[in-house]
Amino acid sequence: MPDCFCCILPRVKNDSWLEKWMELLRKHANGGRVLELGCGSGWDTVDLLSAGCNVTALDVSQKRLRECAKSAPHANVLAADVGKPLPFADQSMSVILASLSLHYFSWANTLEIASELRRCIRDGGILLARFNSTRDYHYGASSGMELEPNFYFTGEQTKRFFDEAGVRHFLQGWDIRFLEENVIQRYRNPKYVWEAMAICR
Numbered sequence: 001m002p003d004c005f006c007c008i009l010p011r012v013k014n015d016s017w018l019e020k021w022m023e024l025l026r027k028h029a030n031g032g033r034v035l036e037l038g039c040g041s042g043w044d045t046v047d048l049l050s051a052g053c054n055v056t057a058l059d060v061s062q063k064r065l066r067e068c069a070k071s072a073p074h075a076n077v078l079a080a081d082v083g084k085p086l087p088f089a090d091q092s093m094s095v096i097l098a099s100l101s102l103h104y105f106s107w108a109n110t111l112e113i114a115s116e117l118r119r120c121i122r123d124g125g126i127l128l129a130r131f132n133s134t135r136d137y138h139y140g141a142s143s144g145m146e147l148e149p150n151f152y153f154t155g156e157q158t159k160r161f162f163d164e165a166g167v168r169h170f171l172q173g174w175d176i177r178f179l180e181e182n183v184i185q186r187y188r189n190p191k192y193v194w195e196a197m198a199i200c201r
Ligand SMILES: C[S@@+](CC[C@H](N)C(=O)[O-])C[C@H]1O[C@@H](n2cnc3c(N)ncnc32)[C@H](O)[C@@H]1O
Pocket: 004, 006, 007, 037, 038, 039, 040, 041, 042, 043, 044, 058, 059, 060, 061, 064, 080, 081, 082, 083, 098, 099, 100, 101, 104
């Protein structure tokens, strides 16, 4: 699997998007498991650990998992594919976090992932997620070969961009408590993302 385009870009700095969720994370993580999908080199994993979470950090890339294990040695790292059924029991997670890692898949597969997340989260559990926005023009929106609406082959990999309706469709069945399109300064150019927090009802 080729390295994710975003992962090989030099980061100006990490963006502190989890800061406003730390209180909530502390509350929900108490005694429960936290699943991080597509953990990359572990930037968010470190924040999850500092909130006292018992984190399972999952990624398909062994290289990223090695980096994650180095920066977040107390996390349980796991090699797995988000696009396949997740190896966790029903309602086993208190929190699921997916930052910029749910955009590699066909729409049919994306909806399968959505139902896997609902299967694994416990009642009242929370989902924190960030999605590439359709306005993320600096990082590939509307470029490459369009395979499906808002889903492109960029030469090395497939990449989806979400509009608000797409995010809401993905979060069907969740109680959406926060949904905002934001600009983040993580790489050299501004990056447009949708940020969501939703509760399993
Ligand atoms: C853009 S990076 C985001 C990393 C991290 N969440 C962050 O925000 O710093 C996307 C991550 O998803 C991982 N990934 C890509 N396809 C995946 C898949 N099918 N299953 C699991 N992880 C995947 C990549 O290896 C990469 O680490």
